[in-house]
Amino acid sequence: MSWLQACGLDEDVFHDQTAVVTGATSGIGQAVALALKRAGAKVWLVGRRLTDGPGSSCVDLSDVDQIERLGKTLRSSLSQVDILVHAAGVLRVGPLEQATAEDLDMLYKVNLRAPFLLTKALLPLLRVRPGQVVFVNSSVGLTAKSGAGLYSATKYGLRALADSLRQEVNADGIRVISIFPGKTATPMHEADKQRCPERFLQPSDVAASILYSLALPCRGELTDLALRPLRK
Numbered sequence: 001m002s003w004l005q006a007c008g009l010d011e012d013v014f015h016d017q018t019a020v021v022t023g024a025t026s027g028i029g030q031a032v033a034l035a036l037k038r039a040g041a042k043v044w045l046v047g048r049r050l051t052d053g054p055g056s057s058c059v060d061l062s063d064v065d066q067i068e069r070l071g072k073t074l075r076s077s078l079s080q081v082d083i084l085v086h087a088a089g090v091l092r093v094g095p096l097e098q099a100t101a102e103d104l105d106m107l108y109k110v111n112l113r114a115p116f117l118l119t120k121a122l123l124p125l126l127r128v129r130p131g132q133v134v135f136v137n138s139s140v141g142l143t144a145k146s147g148a149g150l151y152s153a154t155k156y157g158l159r160a161l162a163d164s165l166r167q168e169v170n171a172d173g174i175r176v177i178s179i180f181p182g183k184t185a186t187p188m189h190e191a192d193k194q195r196c197p198e199r200f201l202q203p204s205d206v207a208a209s210i211l212y213s214l215a216l217p218c219r220g221e222l223t224d225l226a227l228r229p230l231r232k
């Protein structure tokens with residue numbers, strides 16, 4: 001039995017839905033894109049390591065013009081967006097004393113500005129059926145820790161963005177989900193020599209939680225989902 005069936009969901013629960021997933025080339029975004037495809041959705045992939053074509057876009061999300069072009073492409077190619085997943089993200093670690101303005105600028109552009117601009121560009125398509133927006137946040141977007149202050153700051157901002165958006169678009173029937181995963185075994189942590197990936201969540205665990213949240217009956221909305229590795 002698949003986990004979809006174990007959760008009481010059909011294998012093709014998203015069969016008539018169109019999804020746009022950023023960060024689709026790696027880690028959590030790639031796992032979400034794969035899981036959505038397996039569950040029947042048509043998925044449009046966004047990342048720098050992709051080629052432009054039907055169903056995928058090569059976009060540097062730190063660049064405002066490229067996001068604007070992506071918005072235009074999606075508005076001319078799709079009649080609606082049922083699911084928008086913001087999974088692209090960057091991490092910089094180290095004490096604040098050693099962090100630079102460039103570090104903050106890059107984190108801000110990819111982790112906060114890009115989800116804002118892309119959501120805004122796709123709101124007309126999200127209103128059509130209406131759709132759902134998922135922000136992949138982080139456990140440090142709820143409780144900041146030493147050594148990742150700038151990253152946390154952008155994730156706190158992302159939470160504020162999601163909370164405000166929810167209040168503005170719920171009336172249109174659009175649902176907004178923030179997920180706050182703990183450490184997950186993806187390339188994001190490869191540089192960390194102290195890491196214990198065997199204790200981490202797997203990208204597929206995060207993807208399963210997101211799909212489950214997306215598949216909930218549309219009378220309600222799962223707003224915030226904190227997911228932690230069992231073994232710390």
Ligand SMILES: NC(=O)c1ccc[n+]([C@@H]2O[C@H](COP(=O)([O-])OP(=O)(O)OC[C@H]3O[C@@H](n4cnc5c(N)ncnc54)[C@H](OP(=O)(O)O)[C@@H]3O)[C@@H](O)[C@H]2O)c1
Binds near residue numbers: 050189
């Ligand atoms: N791993 C964790 O422990 C963890 C925990 C909590 C939350 N998160 C969050 O989960 C999300 C996914 O992270 P991950 O762990 O899956 O990391 P990852 O494996 O490093 O993937 C990051 C993704 O972001 C995309 N990306 C980065 N910079 C980009 C840019 N300038 N333009 C376009 N795309 C860009 C990358 O695509 P390209 O390189 O192809 O552009 C890649 O697909 C992030 O938002 C992260 O903050 C991760």
